[in-house]
Structures are given as C-alpha cells and as structure tokens.
Amino acid sequence: MPLQTRIEAAISSAIRGAQTAPAPGRLAAALNYAVTPGGARIRPTILLSVAMACGDRDPLMADRAAAALEIMHCASLVHDDLPAFDDADMRRGKPSVHRAFSEPLAVLTGDSLIVLAFETIARGPGTDPARALELVLTLAKRTGMPLGICAGQGWESESSVDLSAYHLAKTGALFMAATEMGAVAGGQDAEPWAELGARIGEAFQVADDLRDALMDEASLGKPAGQDDLHGRPNAVTQLGVEGATARLRDILAGAIASIPSCPGEAALAQMVRKTADRIIPEAAQHLGHRSSVPGE
Amino acid sequence: MPLQTRIEAAISSAIRGAQTAPAPGRLAAALNYAVTPGGARIRPTILLSVAMACGDRDPLMADRAAAALEIMHCASLVHDDLPAFDDADMRRGKPSVHRAFSEPLAVLTGDSLIVLAFETIARGPGTDPARALELVLTLAKRTGMPLGICAGQGWESESSVDLSAYHLAKTGALFMAATEMGAVAGGQDAEPWAELGARIGEAFQVADDLRDALMDEASLGKPAGQDDLHGRPNAVTQLGVEGATARLRDILAGAIASIPSCPGEAALAQMVRKTADRIIPEAAQHLGHRSSVPGE
Numbered sequence: 001m002p003l004q005t006r007i008e009a010a011i012s013s014a015i016r017g018a019q020t021a022p023a024p025g026r027l028a029a030a031l032n033y034a035v036t037p038g039g040a041r042i043r044p045t046i047l048l049s050v051a052m053a054c055g056d057r058d059p060l061m062a063d064r065a066a067a068a069l070e071i072m073h074c075a076s077l078v079h080d081d082l083p084a085f086d087d088a089d090m091r092r093g094k095p096s097v098h099r100a101f102s103e104p105l106a107v108l109t110g111d112s113l114i115v116l117a118f119e120t121i122a123r124g125p126g127t128d129p130a131r132a133l134e135l136v137l138t139l140a141k142r143t144g145m146p147l148g149i150c151a152g153q154g155w156e157s158e159s160s161v162d163l164s165a166y167h168l169a170k171t172g173a174l175f176m177a178a179t180e181m182g183a184v185a186g187g188q189d190a191e192p193w194a195e196l197g198a199r200i201g202e203a204f205q206v207a208d209d210l211r212d213a214l215m216d217e218a219s220l221g222k223p224a225g226q227d228d229l230h231g232r233p234n235a236v237t238q239l240g241v242e243g244a245t246a247r248l249r250d251i252l253a254g255a256i257a258s259i260p261s262c263p264g265e266a267a268l269a270q271m272v273r274k275t276a277d278r279i280i281p282e283a284a285q286h287l288g289h290r291s292s293v294p295g296e
Numbered sequence: 297m298p299l300q301t302r303i304e305a306a307i308s309s310a311i312r313g314a315q316t317a318p319a320p321g322r323l324a325a326a327l328n329y330a331v332t333p334g335g336a337r338i339r340p341t342i343l344l345s346v347a348m349a350c351g352d353r354d355p356l357m358a359d360r361a362a363a364a365l366e367i368m369h370c371a372s373l374v375h376d377d378l379p380a381f382d383d384a385d386m387r388r389g390k391p392s393v394h395r396a397f398s399e400p401l402a403v404l405t406g407d408s409l410i411v412l413a414f415e416t417i418a419r420g421p422g423t424d425p426a427r428a429l430e431l432v433l434t435l436a437k438r439t440g441m442p443l444g445i446c447a448g449q450g451w452e453s454e455s456s457v458d459l460s461a462y463h464l465a466k467t468g469a470l471f472m473a474a475t476e477m478g479a480v481a482g483g484q485d486a487e488p489w490a491e492l493g494a495r496i497g498e499a500f501q502v503a504d505d506l507r508d509a510l511m512d513e514a515s516l517g518k519p520a521g522q523d524d525l526h527g528r529p530n531a532v533t534q535l536g537v538e539g540a541t542a543r544l545r546d547i548l549a550g551a552i553a554s555i556p557s558c559p560g561e562a563a564l565a566q567m568v569r570k571t572a573d574r575i576i577p578e579a580a581q582h583l584g585h586r587s588s589v590p591g592e
Contacts (some may be wrong), residue, residue, distance in 0.1 A: 019442060101453075108446050111440075119440060123433060145324065
C-alpha cells in the first residue's frame with residue numbers, strides 16, 4: 001500500500017473514533033475540517049519511511065504513530081492560527097478553523113486533537129504496550145515543555161531568547177518526533193535517529209527562507225527580511241540565494257550521512273534526496289552544487 | 297504519607313520535569329502558576345482513595361496518575377478562563393493565567409499541561425507499560441471527544457443539546473477518570489468503577505446548585521436561575537433547597553452502594569461520606585435526611 005494511502009486511512013480511522021455518537025456535531029465537524037484535506041503529510045511520510053527502513057516490524061503501530069504525529073501537527077496549526085497568535089484567516093486554501101467555526105471551537109479543536117494524538121497511539125488491537133508507551137513519551141517530549149513545539153512557541157514571549165533551543169523546538173521538534181517515532185515503531189531505539197530529524201527540520205527552515213526570498217524577487221517590492229522577527233537568522237539574508245542553496249544541500253548530505261545503520265538505509269537515503277528535490281525551489285535547483293562553479 | 301502530601305509532591309515533580317533548562321522562562325512560570333496553589337485537589341484525592349481501596353499495588357504509578365489527572369483539570373481551567381470562553385479575570389483568588397501572563401501564554405500553558413498530563417503517566421522508573429497505557433487511554437477518553445470534558449464544552453456550541461451526554465461529559469468525565477484511573481493504578485479493571493465516578497460528579501453538580509441558591513439567598517437580589525444557561529436543569533429550581541439536599545444524599549448513598557467489592561471498601565465508603573459532609577453547604581446540613589420530618 002502506498003504511504004499516502006496508509007497515512008490517510010490511519011488519520012480517518014483516528015478521527016472517526018472521536019466522532020462516535022452522541023458527540024457535539026460542530027466540534028466533531030471541526031476535528032475533521034482541521035485534518036482534511038491535508039498538506040503534504042511530510043512528517044508522517046518521514047515517520048513511515050524510517051519505520052520501513054528499520055524493518056517495519058509492526059506496520060499497524062507505525063500507521064497509528066504516523067496518524068498521531070500528523071494529528072498533533074494539525075492541532076498546532078489550529079492553535080497557531082488563533083487571533084492570539086497569527087490571527088490567520090486562511091490555512092491550506094480554506095478559512096482557518098476559528099474563521100470557519102468559532103474561536104471557542106478552534107481552541108477545543110486543538111485541545112481535542114492533542115488528546116486524540118495520544119489516544120491514537122494507545123488505542124488499537126495487538127498493541128505492544130512498551131513500544132506504545134515509548135511512542136507516547138516521544139511525542140510528548142517533542143510537543144510539550146521544555147523541548148517541544150509548545151516551548152518553541154513559548155520562546156516568542158521571551159525578551160531574551162536561547163536561539164538554538166528556540167529553533168530546535170520551533171521547527172525541529174516534530175521532525176525529530178518523526179524519525180524517533182518511526183524508529184520506535186520499527187523496533188529500534190529512538191536516540192540514534194534524533195539527528196536525522198533535526199537536520200531535516202533545519203533543511204525545511206532554509207528551504208522556507210529560500211522560497212520567501214525567491215518569491216519576494218518575483219512579486220517585487222515586498223520588504224526583504226520581514227521574516228527576521230524574534231532574532232531569527234535568515235539563511236538567505238546571511239548567505240545569499242546561492243549560499244543558502246549550498247547550505248541546504250550540505251544539510252541534506254549531513255542528514256543522509258547521519259542515517260543509522262539499518263536494513264533499508266539505501267532506500268531511506270533515496271527518500272531524503274527526493275525530499276531535497278521537492279523542497280528546493282525550482283529557481284534554485286541549478287544552484288549550490290559543491291562541484292559547480294559559482295554562476296552570475 | 298497523607299494523601300495531600302503525595303499529591304502535591306507528585307504534581308511538583310511533574311512540573312519540574314517540564315522546566316529543565318533551557319526552557320522559555322515565562323511559559324515555565326505560567327505552568328507552575330496554573331497548578332499551584334491548588335484547590336481542594338478533589339479528583340486526585342478520589343483517585344488515590346480508590347487506588348488504596350484496591351490495594352494500592354503500585355503507589356508510584358498511582359501518584360503519577362493522580363498528578364496527571366489534576367494537571368489535566370488545571371489545563372481545562374486555564375482554557376475555560378480564556379476570553380473566548382468565560383473571560384474570567386480571577387481563578388482561585390488570583391488573576392487567571394491570561395490576565396497574569398498573556399493570552400498566547402495561556403493557550404500554550406493549557407496545551408503544555410495537556411501534553412504533560414500524558415507524559416507524567418508514561419514517564420518514571422519501574423512503570424508497568426500495560427497499566428500505564430491503560431491510564432493514558434482512560435485519561436484521553438475522559439478528556440477528549442466524544443466523551444470527555446472537551447466534548448462537554450463542545451456541547452455548548454450546539455443549538456440542540458443531548459443533555460445527558462452534555463452533563464456526563466461536562467461535570468462527570470474527570471470524576472469518572474478519577475475512579476477508573478484509581479482502579480487501574482490499583483491493579484483492577486476500570487469499568488466497574490465508572491458508576492462511582494459518575495455519581496460523585498452528579499453529587500458535585502447538585503452541591504454547586506445548592507451553594508449557588510443559598511449564596512443567592514444570603515447575598516440578596518441576585519437573579520435566581522442565572523446558571524440555567526444552555527438548558528442546564530438546576531436541582532434547586534426543580535426540587536427546592538430541601539428536595540435538592542435530599543437528592544444529593546440519595547446520589548451519595550447510590551455512590552456508596554456502587555462501590556465494587558474490594559479490600560478497602562469500608563474505608564472508601566467513609567471517604568465518600570466525608571466528601572458529602574464537605575460539599576453539602578452548611579445551611580443545608582440539617583436538611584434532606586430521608587428519616588427526618590420536613591421542617592419549616
């Protein structure tokens with residue numbers, strides 16, 4: 001079964017479990033609205049890829065872990081969009097949850113999805129309790145305080161910021177959860193897989209900087225460096241487009257080098273390479289190869 | 297060790313775990329602010345009382361479960377106080393979290409506490425994974441959708457309300473979690489203990505109605521029945537003060553009768569009786585005994 005099919009089926013199954021009657025209908029609808037249609041489902045795809053590289057010893061557990069991780073990611077998007085944070089009207093091409101439903105329902109949707117993420121790991125027949133418990137712990141660590149995405153968001157309320165802790169928590173945490181949970185679901189230790197997740201997270205951050213910069217160039221007149229809030233260093237501001245692209249390729253090479261020895265090592269490296277092709281903006285695809293002579 | 301000491305120590309230990317450096321300081325402070333000083337710690341007290349009645353086979357696990365339940369309760373109070381819900385300025389005699397810190401930090405505090413509740417169950421040496429996983433599932437069921445406190449709050453956004461589902465989720469769910477999790481931590485099945493929790497929750501609801509009514513009488517001129525929003529039936533409006541007090545005593549007698557057979561059955565019944573003395577307002581203490589002749 002293709003990964004995307006496994007992921008969507010696992011998410012649907014988890015959401016259905018939260019909607020058995022009698023349930024308040026609008027909140028039930030909001031849960032569904034918040035998780036479908038999804039974005040690229042990058043985190044669960046990485047999780048399943050790692051689980052498969054480790055031997056995919058317990059595919060049902062891996063599917064539940066993947067659904068749990070994506071559900072947690074969706075919860076964070078719903079709360080990030082709230083008026084108290086980004087006050088975003090749109091998300092994935094449709095109105096944000098608080099716009100489509102209401103602010104109380106958006107708070108409750110996020111809360112319910114956080115709970116559902118843990119429930120999804122713990123529920124299900126044939127669960128190995130020790131492995132499921134480690135998945136619960138790993139997801140909690142990468143979501144809460146002091147190392148998870150809640151901490152990452154929390155740093156933005158500080159006057160003095162520990163930048164490396166901030167970046168790791170804000171953009172790295174759920175990618176680290178992806179590789180660690182994939183390893184655990186696949187029957188391996190989590191710890192050796194943390195670096196791969198951290199590097200993929202870093203790569204996505206540089207790719208975002210590149211996309212912002214290249215789109216600014218295209219759409220003209222948008223003030224440069226506007227993402228540079230909260231002291232966030234921007235790879236393009238620091239290194240230029242070509243330098244940032246080279247940096248992105250370096251990070252991904254490091255990611256591939258960090259893959260622990262496992263049965264599906266080669267296929268996993270291939271997946272990371274494919275991810276690179278997908279996240280490097282088209283306008284920068286020809287740039288940043290170490291072997292190439294700097295152009296222009 | 298007295299129950300209160302066990303509970304406070306377990307909560308402190310859980311919160312300390314979320315505050316290891318480097319952590320964003322204001323969010324770390326807000327977590328602590330939200331859980332201390334506590335209220336009566338009623339839910340964890342019930343949980344530990346049930347665990348002890350069941351034999352308290354794993355006291356450390358019971359302590360962690362008690363802390364997790366109280367942390368989840370505190371999370372719900374922080375989010376309930378938000379401007380989008382009750383917009384409460386004060387909680388337990390001090391400014392609510394969003395007033396003392398900020399609205400973004402209050403959202404994050406609730407989110408972090410929800411995560412911490414599950415992490416607290418899963419973390420710790422000597423954990424029996426199967427038992428811990430069942431505690432995770434039970435807490436999730438009584439917190440999320442469709443049966444937990446999130447669902448209870450969600451019913452308030454519906455135009456047509458399933459009243460019995462609403463009450464059970466809104467006021468009963470965390471009391472059911474208390475008895476069920478106490479049983480699991482004590483080495484028993486959860487299911488036979490659900491009724492005790494539901495009845496205690498119902499008793500607290502009637503006691504609240506009584507307190508509201510008697511305080512209205514004392515403070516004069518406050519409109520009666522103002523809690524009767526969302527179609528919530530009020531025991532005092534329906535039965536009068538004496539009738540509601542009699543109903544409360546009946547519910548507690550039913551609660552005691554529902555206690556499953558266990559080593560500490562008698563002590564647990566005593567605990568429920570003590571709870572009754574504490575929650576029945578003083579002005580109604582002499583009322584509602586089945587054997588008494590109605591006064592006045």
